[in-house]
Amino acid sequence: MLMFREKIPASWVEKVKAQLPAVLVDHAHLERKAATTAISLEKYRELFGHVGELNAIAIEELQHFQLVLNLLKERGIPFSQPFPSHWITGLMRSIRHGARPQVIDHLICCAFIEGRSCEKFQILARELAPIDPPLANFYGSLVESEGNHYATYILMAREIDDAETDRRLDFYLDLDATLMREPNPHPVLH
Numbered sequence: 671m672l673m674f675r676e677k678i679p680a681s682w683v684e685k686v687k688a689q690l691p692a693v694l695v696d697h698a699h700l701e702r703k704a705a706t707t708a709i710s711l712e713k714y715r716e717l718f719g720h721v722g723e724l725n726a727i728a729i730e731e732l733q734h735f736q737l738v739l740n741l742l743k744e745r746g747i748p749f750s751q752p753f754p755s756h757w758i759t760g761l762m763r764s765i766r767h768g769a770r771p772q773v774i775d776h777l778i779c780c781a782f783i784e785g786r787s788c789e790k791f792q793i794l795a796r797e798l799a800p801i802d803p804p805l806a807n808f809y810g811s812l813v814e815s816e817g818n819h820y821a822t823y824i825l826m827a828r829e830i831d832d833a834e835t836d837r838r839l840d841f842y843l844d845l846d847a848t849l850m851r852e853p854n855p856h857p858v859l860h
């Protein structure tokens with residue numbers, strides 16, 4: 671797993687636990703966006719050789735989306751609007767223009783979202799176990815898949831340009847750390 675330069679603040683899990691229903695709605699949107707993002711990566715010519723793999727990720731994310739929607743239904747939580755995430759916006763805003771820079775940055779941003787999700791789902795699997803075992807199990811069941819998505823996106827970036835990927839990882843690790851220090855008070859995962 672990627673060595674992030676900033677730990678997830680302890681206040682994050684408390685915030686999530688205090689507003690679980692709204693966070694589940696945010697999670698549903700996160701999976702929906704992960705599916706559409708995997709498909710949007712297929713527009714880059716550098717990734718034409720990976721269309722099948724990207725489709726597989728999109729299908730998996732769509733399945734995750736449906737699983738979260740099922741949870742919402744079971745719990746009587748209406749599917750509603752998402753809150754903005756300055757962490758995701760901050761990462762995405764720094765994607766450079768131009769063919770190669772753009773695809774490498776986009777892949778790294780996607781990898782970071784997957785990597786941080788993987789980390790946070792692990793925390794939720796542990797922290798929710800005493801208070802909400804079914805939800806804890808659900809989060810535990812997603813960890814491996816999000817970890818694989820993280821690794822796949824990093825490998826795709828490295829295949830395009832290994833040295834440039836290292837340079838941009840260094841940049842994005844600093845940016846992630848800066849953005850992580852500004853906690854989002856809204857009921858969001860990121």
Ligand SMILES: [Fe+2]
Pocket residue numbers: 701704730731734816
């Ligand atoms: Fe997912």
Ligand SMILES: [Fe+2]
Pocket residue numbers: 704731784815816819
């Ligand atoms: Fe994912």
